[in-house]
Amino acid sequence: MSIQLFGLPVSRGVAIGRAVLVASSRVDVAHYFIEPANAAAEIGRLCRARDLVAAELSRLKAELPHDAPAELPALLDVHLMLLHDPMLEDATRQWIVERHYNAEWAVSAQTEVLVRQFDEMEDEYLRDRKADVEQVAERLLAALVSGHQGLLPVTTAVSGGDPLVLVATDIAPADMLQFKRSVFSGFVTDVGGRTSHTAIVARSLDIPAVVGAREASRLVCQDDWLIIDGDQGVVVVNPSPIVLEEYRFRQQQSDLERDRLKRLRYKPAVTLDGQPIELLANIELPRDAEAALEAGAVGVGLFRSEFLFMNRNGELPDEDEQYQAYRSVVEAMKGLPVTIRTIDIGADKPLDRASGPESRHDAVLNPALGLRAIRWSLAEPDMFLKQLRAILRAAACGKVRILIPMLAQRSEIHAVREALATARQQLDAQGVAHGPVELGAMIEVPAAAISLSMLMPHFDFFSIGTNDLIQYTLAIDRADEQVAALYDGWHPAVLSLISSVIRQCNDAGKSVSVCGEMAGDPACTELLLAMGLRAFSMQPAQLPAVKQRLLRADTSRLDDLLQSLEGEDDPARAWPVLLRTRAVAA
Template sequence: MTLQVFGLPVARGVAIGKAVLVASSRVDVAHYFIGPDQVEPEIERLRRARDVVADELAGLKRDMPSDAPAELGALLDVHLMLLHDEALTGATKQWIVERHYNAEWALSAQLEVLARQFDEMEDEYLRERKADIEQVVERLLQALGRNGSVLAAAPAPHPADWGGEDPLVLIANDIAPADMLQFKRSVFQGFVTDVGGKTSHTAIVARSMGIPAVVGAREASHLIRQDDWVIIDGDAGVVIVDPSPIVLEEYRFRQRQSELERERLARLRHTPAVTLDGERVELLANIELPQDAPGALAAGAVGVGLFRTEFLFMNRNGELPGEDEQFEAYRAAVQAMQGLPVTIRTIDIGADKPFERMSHNELRHEHTLNPAMGLRAIRWSLSEPSMFRMQLRAILRASAYGKVRLLVPMLTHLGEVRQTFEALARAKQQLSDAGVPYTDVEVGAMIEVPGAALLADSFLKHFDFVSLGTNDLIQYTLAIDRADEAVAHLYDPWHPAVLRLIANTISAAHAAGKGVSVCGEMAGDPAFTALLLSMGLRSFSMHPSQIATIKQRILRADTRRLSHHAQAILSSDAPEEACCRLLRGDTGRETSLH
């Protein structure tokens, strides 16, 4: 029976495929693919975890006090029986062998299958045994976590490698940023999550991958079953489960049209981004790992406007990457860009990108009442001075191999500015004392807090450039948790207050003769290209997959004409409507907005 699930459209296009469920668990579960040569070692990990849990349960039963209820011993017997049941461990092995899932993911996938079977049982007593299965799986997951894994994550295998040719879509309650890294170059055609907003990390990465996604779909992961056929309509925010043949064919036609449009845009790759009136615009790339740099070059980026270094720190069980490891990563990105500038942002851990070891006191992200307002980004770096200097040294060392710029996130106080430059001076001195080469780098500030935007002129006295992080700027200006689907509808990049803060920052940078760019989601959204150009922005940084679309808008724009409308749009109570009306022209001819 066809079923429709509604959520928030966050990455445009259509995806069609069989559902792969990432089940939620009370225990954090890593999801990654393993290589063919890692299948047997991973099965052995599962076997060892089963033996550990069996010993634990046997020990609990052996050490039971004499006055313990008889039911408790019977319950332990049930858990031991479930532990050795082929429906659990045997089927879990099949997920490892056939889909190349790591053991934790395979176990969670099988739990999802079994839980549904129990939910459908008519007998109430049997239905309640689902809790026993969940408890056994939780023990296994904990044992796997204690044993750890020495296996490196592998790229997702093609479906043909596990005996199928069908495309796949990923369905989850939520997808952690660290897991998104593993899925980034995977076979998945689209994503659906129960939670999240338009600028949640899952949404951002899905857009950056250029694949359709719907978030905030509430009960999607409970309504959709493993291997259900699913259509993801990333334009309307609709997920269609078990579609009819007619609906399926209609969406396949739309897919073909989108592919033709992408091919047409790809021809603009090497065309300079120059407006109709001769204004040159800088189109930069946002990257997360050094391996992303060649893709940025291939897409026509003229540099990296944002290297998100925090992804080097994830999926490491709280262990920090050393200075040499960081240096090698930064150098690889710099050399891959072949002399073009690379802007490296210091670690922006916190909020929707939690780090397992938030401080030496082992403070964890989940214990923070409001992580978006807590110890994150530069605040965390300044609270960990040795870690911060280590990262600064690694970045400075990479500057000897190309043009590097340093970007500092979430500055709010001039005191933080002073501490940052003191740390930078100390890092430089340490390198000089050790005879390690580096060059002076330009230093920029992320403007993503209203307080910083209002003090942009003061910040610009200390920095060489500023970069507008519009995702957080919108969140903090409107007091909206952008990852919370309950208030996601209030997240509004067209809000007059947001647009005025952006315009004022761009104006302040021009007045100071300093560079300014936008590296948030607005930079890669064609709906805002004309407006940002009208404000005087000439530097956009976005995921490489978005560059061609934005370049097309720029090639069709006349900034002299656009600049006449900027003030009217900014002073309007309904900026989006005013923008549409003014930038289309009196004849109804579209100039570059929609």
């Protein structure tokens, strides 16, 4: 039966493929693909785990007291029988051999299948037996516990031929790093918002995605055929042939449009009235620098350094490892500027419990308002100095800028500058080469936007992080799908803050860019140009569409439109109308 699910469209396009479910709600297990040649070894792991569980169940049965109720040994016998039942054992092996799932994933996937079958049984007694299946599966999973975590890389050959789409309750940012090297052509999550990091990475991959689909991971079964409509936020489960054909046509049209936009790569980013515009790239990992160059970026406007710190089981990268990573980006960009943001963790980007701020308390009530970004860096001075020294060393290899996230306090400004001076002194004392850097501040806290004059003398450049600026201005958790409808970059208060920051920076002769998701949204391109913005930083995949818009823009004709917008109650609706009216008049 075909059904439709609805969520938030966060990355455009259409994806069609078989569903791959990650981790049921009952257990949290590692999910990764294996190479076909390793299938026998993985089945060996499964068999050893089965034998361990069988031995444990037999021991428990043997150790039962003589006066134990008769139901207890009978229950253990049932579990032993289920453990060796072909519906569990043989089918689990099939997931490993045919779909190349690791053993834990295969057990989890087959358990999902069996549980659904039990749920559909009319006999109440048989329905209740699904608990026995779950308990046996959990014993197997416990026996299979390994050090593997997350979604590991997989080649197209390993995937089994059919295109795959990922379905999960949520995908951690650290797992998304592995996702970037996998074969999934799209994904759906139960939770998340338009600017959650899951959505941001989807846009960086330029693959269709829908988040906040609530019940997707419960309603979708392993291997269901899915259509992900990233334009409308719709997921079609087991579509009819007619619907499938319609979406295949749309998919082809979308691919043609992407190819057409790629031809703009070498065209200079200049508006119709001759205004040169900087189009920069946001990246997460050193290897993303290649994608930035491929897209035609003239530099890296935001290197999210926190991703070097993730998926490390509590062991943070040392100074040399960070230096090698930063240097590789600087060298890959071939003389173009690289802006490295100091570690910005917290909220939707936690580190492992052993190393991150969340380890200090059992529960963090409001992570977005807690010890995150520069607050955490200043609370961990040794870690912060290591990062600053690594960045300064990389600056000897090319043009580097340091960007400080979430600044809002005068004390933070002085602490940052003192730390940077200390890092230089330490490198000088050690005789280690380092280079000059520009120091910048992210404007993402309303207090920083309102008191920009306090920051202005201390920084060389500014970058507006619209994702958090919107979140904090409107008091909206941007990762919470329950309030996602209220997250609005076109809110008059937000537009006023952005416009004010751009104007003040231009008046003071300080460079300013927007590095949040508004920069990569073509619907906002003319608006930001009208505000005076001349530097945009975005995911590489977003760059061609934004370049197309600015090539067709005339900034000399946008100023009065911005003034007309100021009196509108609904700027998001009014702005396109104003643009169309001007185009018709022209």
